[in-house]
Amino acid sequence: MKTIKVSVVTPDGPVYESDVEMVSTKAQSGELGILPGHIPMVAPLQIGAVRLKNSGKTDFVAVSGGFLEVRPDQVTILAQSAESSSEIDIDRAVRAKQRAEERLHSQKREDVDFRRAELALQRAINRISVAERKI
Numbered sequence: 001m002k003t004i005k006v007s008v009v010t011p012d013g014p015v016y017e018s019d020v021e022m023v024s025t026k027a028q029s030g031e032l033g034i035l036p037g038h039i040p041m042v043a044p045l046q047i048g049a050v051r052l053k054n055s056g057k058t059d060f061v062a063v064s065g066g067f068l069e070v071r072p073d074q075v076t077i078l079a080q081s082a083e084s085s086s087e088i089d090i091d092r093a094v095r096a097k098q099r100a101e102e103r104l105h106s107q108k109r110e111d112v113d114f115r116r117a118e119l120a121l122q123r124a125i126n127r128i129s130v131a132e133r134k135i
């Protein structure tokens with residue numbers, strides 16, 4: 001099978017680098033699957049999972065949005081934060097989820113930045129599902 005090189009990069013450095021047969025993730029416009037030979041493109045991503053298939057195995061990386069760039073020989077995902085499934089601290093994500101839910105359900109509405117809490121909730125839910133591979 002043909003493969004394409006994929007890098008997931010954050011401000012702290014590369015999180016994932018490998019040659020894969022297929023990359024799939026959620027762009028803002030919907031589900032996106034990239035195979036070797038895909039036309040060059042740039043797409044903004046949702047908070048979501050990146051699935052990387054190679055030799056019958058699938059690796060999972062949680063990304064908090066960002067951009068995907070396809071070039072002829074390389075796919076690059078640039079994200080503010082990203083973690084491979086094995087690097088995710090589930091307890092931390094569960095705590096972040098609880099904090100975000102408390103903020104979203106707070107009675108003191110004027111003290112809460114709802115958009116920020118909603119995004120924190122999405123990041124936490126995404127990390128939990130990537131760590132548990134329930135995607």
Ligand code: ATP
Binds near residue numbers: 090096
């Ligand atoms: P928290 O409130 O737990 O910090 P967050 O969603 O606000 O969560 P981010 O700002 O997205 O965190 O990420 C900050 C840094 O912490 C990034 O390097 C990210 O990869 C890492 N990180 C965040 N949550 C986890 C987690 N559950 N397991 C491993 N690394 C994490």
